[in-house]
Amino acid sequence: MSTATKKDHKSNRPERGGTVTFVEAIRQGIWEEMESDPAVFCIGEDVGAYGGAFKVTDGLLDEFGAALNAEAFFQNTAGLKMVEPSTAYDAKGLIKAAIRDPDPVLYFEHKKLYRLPRLRAEIPEDDYVVEIGKAKVVKEGRDLSIITFGAQVLNALDAAEELEREGLDVEVVDLRTLAPMDKDAILASAKKTSRVLILHEASRTGGIGGEIAATISEEAFEWLDAPVVRLAATDTPVPYSPPLEEYHLPQVRDVLAASRRLAAY
DSSP: OOOOOOOSSOOSOOOSSEEEOHHHHHHHHHHHHHHHOTTOOOOSTTOSTTOOTTSTTTTHHHHHOOOOOOSOOOOOOTTOEEEOOOSHHHHHHHHHHHHHOSSOEEEOOOGGGTTOGGGOEEEOSSOOOOOTTOOEEEEOOSSEEEEEOTTHHHHHHHHHHHHHHTTOOEEEEEOOEEESOOHHHHHHHHHHHSOEEEEEEEESTTSHHHHHHHHHHHHSGGGOSSOOEEEEEOSSOOOSSHHHHHHHSOOHHHHHHHHHHHHTO
């Protein structure tokens, strides 16, 4: 495998820490790991001279050398890890953890979150990682659990805020890691509230929600007061039309409706 030659000059290197957007947090994490480990490199479309469609990799080519195409990729997914953050802090911590992990890690980043003002946050200057395989309860609750990840965490939190005004106390669990999933956190929340809504953007059929629902049914069935509910995208290709795409993907109104039905079961 060919490796890039690191250049002597400094380009537009991102500052460490500070108040950053989601996309800036990812860029910091990648840059710091490429500086600290010469074996780290980027593979992807437009990640070189163009700096990525959303400028996540802007400046990397000037700083770390010429981009090269990989001749092979992973063929076997045994041991593959997958992460998807929903906050700037987690975005940087998980990208750094993914880069340092000795196993292959797929890092999913939702473009909707890149420059979303509500995600702009202060992150530490000191080095840190977010442990792969650990979910986070981002809102405590007692009546119903919403288990989700990525951009849908925001929809879950917005819905939970509205439902709280109706007297329904909703817990929101951000998986952060999709493989290996934090089964302990999932089961703990299910046992705590006895009602579970699984929320994700992938199509319902064959989606990760089915695996989560099966785990809860197999290992926490006696704790449930209602069937596990899945809320996901429709089983169609993603539409090109923005109004149709909005209909295709779960929205806050859909989370509210599903939560109310589940609470009333």
